[in-house]
Amino acid sequence: xxxxxxxxxxxxxGPAAWFKGLISAETVKLRATRSTYAMLTGAxxxxxxxxxxxxxxxxxxxxxxxxxxxxxxxPMATTFxxxxxAQLIIATLGVLAVSSExxxxxxxxxxxxxxxxxxxxxxxxxxIGAIALLIGTALSFATFFPTQALLDxxxxxxxxxxxxxxxxxxxxxxxxxxxALTGLGLGTLTRSTAGGVAGLFGLVFLVPGAVSALPxxxxxxxxxxxxxxxxxxxxxxxxxxxxxxxxxSLIVLLLYPIVFLGLAAIRLHRQDA
Amino acid sequence: MKIEVADVTxxxxxxxxxxxxxxxxEPGRVTGFLGPNGSGKSTTMRMILGLDTPDRGDIAIGGxxxxxxxxxxxxxxxxxxxTAVHPARTGTAHLRALACANGIAPSxxxxxxxxxxxxxxxxxxxxxxxxxxxxxxxxxxxxxxDPSVLMFxxxxxxxxxxxxxxxxxxxxxxxxEGRTVLVSSHLxxxxxQTADHLIVIGRGRLIADTSTQDFIADxxxxxxxxxxxxxxxxxxxxxxxxxxxxxxxDGTLAVTDLTAxxxxxxxxxxxxxxxxxxxxxxxxxxxxxQLTADAVEHRALAAELTGER
Numbered sequence: 001x002x003x004x005x006x007x008x009x010x011x012x013x014g015p016a017a018w019f020k021g022l023i024s025a026e027t028v029k030l031r032a033t034r035s036t037y038a039m040l041t042g043a044x045x046x047x048x049x050x051x052x053x054x055x056x057x058x059x060x061x062x063x064x065x066x067x068x069x070x071x072x073x074x075p076m077a078t079t080f081x082x083x084x085x086a087q088l089i090i091a092t093l094g095v096l097a098v099s100s101e102x103x104x105x106x107x108x109x110x111x112x113x114x115x116x117x118x119x120x121x122x123x124x125x126x127x128i129g130a131i132a133l134l135i136g137t138a139l140s141f142a143t144f145f146p147t148q149a150l151l152d153x154x155x156x157x158x159x160x161x162x163x164x165x166x167x168x169x170x171x172x173x174x175x176x177x178x179x180a181l182t183g184l185g186l187g188t189l190t191r192s193t194a195g196g197v198a199g200l201f202g203l204v205f206l207v208p209g210a211v212s213a214l215p216x217x218x219x220x221x222x223x224x225x226x227x228x229x230x231x232x233x234x235x236x237x238x239x240x241x242x243x244x245x246x247x248x249s250l251i252v253l254l255l256y257p258i259v260f261l262g263l264a265a266i267r268l269h270r271q272d273a
Numbered sequence: 274m275k276i277e278v279a280d281v282t283x284x285x286x287x288x289x290x291x292x293x294x295x296x297x298x299e300p301g302r303v304t305g306f307l308g309p310n311g312s313g314k315s316t317t318m319r320m321i322l323g324l325d326t327p328d329r330g331d332i333a334i335g336g337x338x339x340x341x342x343x344x345x346x347x348x349x350x351x352x353x354x355x356t357a358v359h360p361a362r363t364g365t366a367h368l369r370a371l372a373c374a375n376g377i378a379p380s381x382x383x384x385x386x387x388x389x390x391x392x393x394x395x396x397x398x399x400x401x402x403x404x405x406x407x408x409x410x411x412x413x414x415x416x417x418x419d420p421s422v423l424m425f426x427x428x429x430x431x432x433x434x435x436x437x438x439x440x441x442x443x444x445x446x447x448x449x450e451g452r453t454v455l456v457s458s459h460l461x462x463x464x465x466q467t468a469d470h471l472i473v474i475g476r477g478r479l480i481a482d483t484s485t486q487d488f489i490a491d492x493x494x495x496x497x498x499x500x501x502x503x504x505x506x507x508x509x510x511x512x513x514x515x516x517x518x519x520x521x522x523d524g525t526l527a528v529t530d531l532t533a534x535x536x537x538x539x540x541x542x543x544x545x546x547x548x549x550x551x552x553x554x555x556x557x558x559x560x561x562x563q564l565t566a567d568a569v570e571h572r573a574l575a576a577e578l579t580g581e582r
């Protein structure tokens with residue numbers, strides 16, 4: 001029997017159909033990998049679990065809180081308490097989308113199958129971005145309702161119709177998308193899972209610590225440009241003193257994936273795979 | 274379509290992996306890419322696939338650079354490293370991702386998995402595959418796009434004897450269909466049974482670009498094994514003709530400095546019966562090692578003399 005009875009014909013392919021093929025390839029990879037589901041489950045459990053837990057404990061402590069403590073309480077921030085950890089998992093999904101290909105050597109097969117490396121990166125970014133936006137926004141809303149319900153006894157709970165709430169919930173989806181794409185960029189630049197995750201960890205947790213130790217006003221000026229702070233600025237119902245305007249904070253947030261993916265694209269194109 | 278490698282040099286830092294390498298791989302025959310480990314075979318194959326960029330020189334497939342090809346699997350199929358798979362994905366998923374990127378129907382994936390003998394494990398995770406199964410998976414991947422150029426890096430590794438025979442038949446069939454087939458190996462014995470043509474490199478330099486037959490004929494002067502009922506008489510005849518003869522424990526003679534043809538002729542003239550007359554495969558391998566090792570030493574010496582490096 002001949003190995004090649006079936007013929008795979010090369011039709012002249014338009015750029016749209018060609019790029020769609022790259023997107024389906026990345027979708028197949030992500031869906032066929034068990035860790036994808038494990039990570040999304042973990043992120044969901046943390047995001048949807050922690051917010052309501054904190055709300056419940058706050059509600060039970062509420063009668064013992066001072067007036068100042070009550071005044072400082074932020075029901076929106078409580079919703080997102082679990083997202084601090086969940087964001088790392090979602091961003092790691094972005095890192096792994098490329099770093100797992102470097103660690104297994106699969107990246108060479110990928111680039112042999114599609115030598116237009118920047119287009120492959122763009123396809124990965126679209127797939128990861130779409131998942132992060134979808135899951136992130138869903139988690140945001142899914143956490144909001146139980147958290148606020150449990151805060152009901154405190155009288156601080158927010159309704160969906162409260163000014164700024166929907167914007168804040170959508171903004172968290174956008175933030176998670178930006179951080180996942182930053183992870184993809186870092187994974188491509190470092191070509192390693194450990195390197196990419198370490199980069200993320202540094203960006204989200206270590207750099208803010210270091211910046212807060214800077215002398216004023218630099219601690220605030222630089223601090224407002226860091227991803228974690230931008231998340232607070234975008235999802236807060238009220239603008240804090242010294243914060244960027246909302247459009248400005250959105251632009252600065254989007255600069256992170258743009259810069260890291262841009263550098264990654266340059267490196268991919270120029271260097272040996 | 275030909276693979277044309279023209280004056281290609283590749284350095285990694287200080288180390289020169291490939292140096293001034295020029296050769297052409299022609300369609301319609303199996304070309305063996307032969308050289309010891311670390312001689313630059315894999316580097317060259319990576320450069321052919323556009324994965325690594327040469328520091329100097331040019332590589333074209335059918336007149337095009339690989340990185341300019343759109344959906345290249347229809348023109349070039351390659352297996353570089355069978356173990357470069359994501360262990361958590363199934364064989365089907367691995368191939369389907371490649372098929373998607375090249376606009377190949379999923380039905381083709383299933384058919385090929387069946388044809389390479391992985392039909393029953395197609396939906397198992399690749400992490401559980403043996404090396405031989407991964408080789409078959411990689412070969413299926415190379416064949417997905419029905420390409421006219423095929424390239425395999427050490428595909429025999431991990432295959433069982435039945436798999437090796439299957440692969441040899443496959444390579445010959447592919448070449449017989451007019452395709453360009455380049456297969457690398459570090460073992461001459463293996464290539465001598467599969468390849469019609471050999472490109473031999475040592476330390477990144479071309480050593481030979483010749484038919485397998487000629488390469489072996491040159492090398493076989495090294496040693497010939499003879500089995501004859503009157504070994505002593507034959508040995509005297511051969512020694513008289515200038516050969517060095519060594520009696521081996523198994524009753525055969527190892528003859529150096531005479532060709533197999535000359536030995537047969539002398540035995541015939543002396544009226545001596547022969548039961549076996551063959552070039553010593555082990556000595557062929559030695560000659561090949563010697564050849565590549567010489568190339569290395571000469572180059573090192575030349576470099577020293579000219580103050581290179």
